[in-house]
Every structure is written in C-alpha cells, then in structure tokens.
Amino acid sequence: MVSPRAVGPLRLPIDRAVDSALDRVAQSELPSRGEFALIERHFKNLTDQNGVQLGIGDDAALLSATGGSDNQLVVATDSLLQDVHFPAAATAYDIGRRALCVNLSDLAAMGATPRWFTLALSVPAELATDEWLEQLSAGLGGVADRAGCALVGGDTTRGPLALTLTLIGEVPAGQALRRDGAQSGDRIYVTGTLGDGAAALEMLSSEALASPDARLFEHFYAPKLRLEEGIRLRNIASACIDVSDGLLADLAHICRASGVGAQIRLSELPIDQRVRRDFALQCTDWALSGGDDYQLCFTVPESRIADFHRLAATGAIDATEIGTITHSDRMSLVAECGRVESIDQLSGGYNHFAG
Amino acid sequence: MVSPRAVGPLRLPIDRAVDSALDRVAQSELPSRGEFALIERHFKNLTDQNGVQLGIGDDAALLSATGGSDNQLVVATDSLLQDVHFPAAATAYDIGRRALCVNLSDLAAMGATPRWFTLALSVPAELATDEWLEQLSAGLGGVADRAGCALVGGDTTRGPLALTLTLIGEVPAGQALRRDGAQSGDRIYVTGTLGDGAAALEMLSSEALASPDARLFEHFYAPKLRLEEGIRLRNIASACIDVSDGLLADLAHICRASGVGAQIRLSELPIDQRVRRDFALQCTDWALSGGDDYQLCFTVPESRIADFHRLAATGAIDATEIGTITHSDRMSLVAECGRVESIDQLSGGYNHFAG
Numbered sequence: 001m002v003s004p005r006a007v008g009p010l011r012l013p014i015d016r017a018v019d020s021a022l023d024r025v026a027q028s029e030l031p032s033r034g035e036f037a038l039i040e041r042h043f044k045n046l047t048d049q050n051g052v053q054l055g056i057g058d059d060a061a062l063l064s065a066t067g068g069s070d071n072q073l074v075v076a077t078d079s080l081l082q083d084v085h086f087p088a089a090a091t092a093y094d095i096g097r098r099a100l101c102v103n104l105s106d107l108a109a110m111g112a113t114p115r116w117f118t119l120a121l122s123v124p125a126e127l128a129t130d131e132w133l134e135q136l137s138a139g140l141g142g143v144a145d146r147a148g149c150a151l152v153g154g155d156t157t158r159g160p161l162a163l164t165l166t167l168i169g170e171v172p173a174g175q176a177l178r179r180d181g182a183q184s185g186d187r188i189y190v191t192g193t194l195g196d197g198a199a200a201l202e203m204l205s206s207e208a209l210a211s212p213d214a215r216l217f218e219h220f221y222a223p224k225l226r227l228e229e230g231i232r233l234r235n236i237a238s239a240c241i242d243v244s245d246g247l248l249a250d251l252a253h254i255c256r257a258s259g260v261g262a263q264i265r266l267s268e269l270p271i272d273q274r275v276r277r278d279f280a281l282q283c284t285d286w287a288l289s290g291g292d293d294y295q296l297c298f299t300v301p302e303s304r305i306a307d308f309h310r311l312a313a314t315g316a317i318d319a320t321e322i323g324t325i326t327h328s329d330r331m332s333l334v335a336e337c338g339r340v341e342s343i344d345q346l347s348g349g350y351n352h353f354a355g
Numbered sequence: 356m357v358s359p360r361a362v363g364p365l366r367l368p369i370d371r372a373v374d375s376a377l378d379r380v381a382q383s384e385l386p387s388r389g390e391f392a393l394i395e396r397h398f399k400n401l402t403d404q405n406g407v408q409l410g411i412g413d414d415a416a417l418l419s420a421t422g423g424s425d426n427q428l429v430v431a432t433d434s435l436l437q438d439v440h441f442p443a444a445a446t447a448y449d450i451g452r453r454a455l456c457v458n459l460s461d462l463a464a465m466g467a468t469p470r471w472f473t474l475a476l477s478v479p480a481e482l483a484t485d486e487w488l489e490q491l492s493a494g495l496g497g498v499a500d501r502a503g504c505a506l507v508g509g510d511t512t513r514g515p516l517a518l519t520l521t522l523i524g525e526v527p528a529g530q531a532l533r534r535d536g537a538q539s540g541d542r543i544y545v546t547g548t549l550g551d552g553a554a555a556l557e558m559l560s561s562e563a564l565a566s567p568d569a570r571l572f573e574h575f576y577a578p579k580l581r582l583e584e585g586i587r588l589r590n591i592a593s594a595c596i597d598v599s600d601g602l603l604a605d606l607a608h609i610c611r612a613s614g615v616g617a618q619i620r621l622s623e624l625p626i627d628q629r630v631r632r633d634f635a636l637q638c639t640d641w642a643l644s645g646g647d648d649y650q651l652c653f654t655v656p657e658s659r660i661a662d663f664h665r666l667a668a669t670g671a672i673d674a675t676e677i678g679t680i681t682h683s684d685r686m687s688l689v690a691e692c693g694r695v696e697s698i699d700q701l702s703g704g705y706n707h708f709a710g
Binding site for chain 2 (some may be wrong): 014058059060061062063064065072073074075076077080083085086106107108110112114116118119120122152153154157158159162164166167169171176178179180239241242255257303309326
C-alpha cells in the first residue's frame, strides 16, 4: 500500500537543489512543464486556426501544410537572452514583440509566408507572475496576429530569462529567396533605413539623450515586418538576406554564398534624417556595421530591373539602390569623392587600400 | 571616406557590457550568430538528405514535406538547462544525446516519423571550445542518425548552458496518437520499465553507491527511443503520452484530455530487477512519480486488443498492461491486497481514502 504522501510529486535530487535556490528568492509558481496553460489561454483564438489540427496541450502540435508538394517548409530558430539581445529594463510586452519580430525577419528574407511558431521560455521564478506572462503573451500575440502565424508549442523552464522561438513558414517550391543567387552586375538594394538598430541601442543605453526618439524605441522592440516585401520579391530578387548583424556582415554572407564581391556607394546609404542629425559622427558606421536593422538586403539582376521598378512605382516596396555585385572576391566602399575602400570582410579580416 | 577601423565590427553598448564580463572569465571564440559552422560541418552528411533543400547557412532552412496533404506535420519543442535537466558534470557528448532523445520522445508519443530538428544553444564562453562543440555534435549526431532526422537550423549565443531543440516530424493525416482518445474500459499499457529515470538521477547525484549501474547511466543520457513503437501503435492505441514527468502525472494528462479516470494495479508496474533490489523502499514511488522514464503510456480499446496482442507476440513492442481506464473523474491505485487508494491528481491536489 502506498501512502498519499508517497505518491505525491517526488522532488528529484537535481530539481531539489535548483528549487531550494529558487525558493530563496521567490515563491512564484510556474506553469508545469509542457502545459503552458497561461499562454495557451491567451492565444486560444490563434491556435485554433491556420491549419492547426492540435495546438498546445499534447506531446506535440499537429499541423496541416497547404499546397502539398507545391509548397516547401521554411524553418528558422533564434534565441534572445536578457542583457545580450534586450536590456534588463525591457518590459515583458516589449520582449515578446521583439522576439517574434526578429524571428519573422528571417522568414521575410526567405520570401516565406509565416504559419506557426513555438516558444521555449526560460524565466526566473521571481519574474514569472501571471501579469508578466500575460504581458509577454500580449506582446507576442499582437505581432503573431499581424503576421498571421499561430503559436503551436511551448516549453517553460525556471532559469535565466531567455526566449527561443522556432518559426515555420511556407513558400512555393523553388521560389524561396536564398543567399546564393547573386551574380556580377546585379544591383544591391536595402529596404527602409540603416543604422536605426545601433542608434536605438545607443539611446536605450544612454541617460544623456534629452528627448527619447519614439520611432527608434519602436524600431528596437517592434521593427517593421518586411514579410510582404519578401513575398513580392520572390520572382524578382536573385538573393536576399535580412540585415541583423549589419549591412557589411550580412551582404558578405550573400557574397560568400554566391561567390561574388560587392561595391557599396556610401553616399547612397539610406539613413534616417534624425539619426543623421543626432548621431552625425557614428551614423555611417552604424549603417554599415551597426546591426539590428531588420531590413532586407537583396540583389536584382538586370533582367528583372523593369519588373522591380514597376513594383517600386506602386509603393509596394520601399527600397534604395546602394551598390552593385562585382566579379571580385572582395567588398568595397566608394566614398563620395570617388575614393575606394576595400574590405576583406569575406575572409573575416580587414584590408585597406586607397583607390 | 571611411577608415578601416571605422568599418570594423562595432561593439554595441549592451554587447560590450556582456563581452567584458565574459572576457574576465575566458577568451574562447564562439561561432558568430546564425553561422554555426562547426556543427554544420559535423552534420554535413545529415543536412544533405531527408528532404532538406537548403540546410544550415541561409536565413532559414528549406524543407520538402512528403505525401502532400496526406501527411500532417508534428512539431515539439523542449529546453534542457544545466543543473535542472542535466548535472553540471555531464559531458558535452552526453548532453547532446540526452537533449535529442528527450525531444524525440514527444514525437514517439505522437506516432510521428522524425524528419528535422533545430538547435538553439546558449553556452558560456569558457565552455565553447572546438573540442566541446565537436563532442556535443557527436552526441546529437549519433542519435539523429538512429532516428533518421536532420539538423536544419541553429543559433548560438553566449550565456548560461542551455539547449532548446525543436523537432519536426510527419504522420499520416488522422493517425497521430493524441491524448484525448481514451475511453472507459480501455486497457492501459507502458513500454519498458518505470522508475529508471529517478533511479538514474539518484545514482548520478550520489557518491554512496558502490557500483554505478551502466544501464541506468545510459538510460539517463540516451533513453531508448520508442519511435518504432509509436508508429506501430498508430492504428491500435486510443491515446498515448510519453512518461517524462512520472506515470501518474502523465496519465493524468490523458485522463483530463479524454474526460475519464484510471485505475492502476501497483503489482503490475514494470520495474527493473536491479532497481527493485537497490532501491527497494523508493522504487514503487519512482515508478509512479519519478519522471524521466521516457516510456510510452498508451491505452488500447477492447476492439483493438487482438491486433495489439498479435503485434506484441512478434516482439515488435515490449509493453506491460498496468490498469484500466474508468468512468470516474479520478485516478486510483489498487494494491496487491485489494486496497484502493484514490488520487486527486486530476485536479492537481491529493486526496486519500481507504477502499
């Protein structure tokens, strides 16, 4: 015979050590592993649609892809850690928005239509209040709603604050925007403006700035989704990437994958007027290497330029031509005076000559 | 004109603070975000097969599902944190094996065929040596090979040691093993033996044990995959779950989802001989509530019992009948003497009466 106490939840040695450490800081209860009841509740209307046969609450989600073999799946995963990818002062709402936007940026760069995502959340016991989790859900939910994707799985663990999202989308077979299709002579474009990510980080990290810039704040926590642009570029761009590490670093991925070089015209870099004014000394460097811009950088072959111009004329895509793909094995920058700066970004180092 | 220094990688304020903290402990270099070159190299032969049109190295993976709309996708995600899900003393090889096995267990419980997985790795700078990452890759790779699934995406971040895996599998439409199909009168089965997970944890946490048990060590770091069993149960089981939190907790998920109760016969619980001998006092509690067993717990309706017996007779599934699904809204335990212990597990608490 087993006593009621004996059949209660056993505390395993490792869990026990962790629990007692956590108990010293807070008493908050987390949803048990795999249940994720609170977030499921908040997302109920989202998990019931979009080809979701069975959402959160079983061992795994059960999903119906559309279009059969005419479509391919597109899968990307990204983690956000406190103090690395967002400041400790960020609200749960803003953390949720940023986590999903940043992950959706990868799907946009593939020309994919987002369908579903999973969330693995590690959170310290003292943070995991109902209110905090509701805020996180609200942040994720607003973006998920705009992007048309459903939360289909989750895992919650007590630990340092971190979110890992895995996004699943679809793209018509053969139409994904890859990194390896750029050819010499293709024109290079970026959507929106560059340097906003670095400017936003500077602003968020600085006490000095007189008037916080609401646009930069929004850019940091909810960068404009470029999903529509990615889909429209499917039959136009020869290569595409999202600018998350900085224009040079990300364009270098296209160059390496495609076996080409690139020449960027510094005077063409699209930089927001206010960023140019407030950060005159840094803004060009930020546009080149700042990161966190979440714009699309893509290449268009001459054969598609007319199509692209027709698309741009409708206002369906807001992009600036910033340079040209070259035969070279290097990337180079052209200053307004015509001076050329060669960057050995493709092999990881830096090399400099005057042209 | 831009100086070579100016176009070098900019250190953003937040990253800088993190970096300087890390620099105090170690100088190790991590693969840059999204590249994951080391693991990509190790898995090259795996990422080239299995419907992977484009694996690691672009913004997202590009995958071809099979069977079109005849198949459904099955998606599960799980995180493993140091000191919570594995001891700090665990090797990278063992961490890799355990991470993938534990995640595959969820797919097994759905009757799914694994196809692909992504890995988000957070690792402290001092751990992230080539050797450590190679070992982790080897641990993941061996299991991935046996399970027939390909690594298709990854993200690496400096931070506390944690792995989040997202698994994607397929199942013929309508044939997934869900939690909500159990009906009164169905027989309850579990594969293999129960209590091994708790016994293994006790062994790993204890200095006292004279002879470490190699079987328990293997069970903890590479629990036997039940994928074949899950697939064979597709047209036989009415409900299925993997035993990760403990038999009672997991069977309670089936009961709640199906709106039924359950009666377990204590004398039928399958417990390994050596566990029964070495942990005589704890083994029954561990079999009920220990967790980390990664067996399948499933229910079979009377109409399918003949099919199930035929399957079991071939040795294709190793399972023990442990009880019966009931009309009740409770779970109960029947001791050998016939005494009945009712457990209010379904509403989260514990209730005790003598029967």
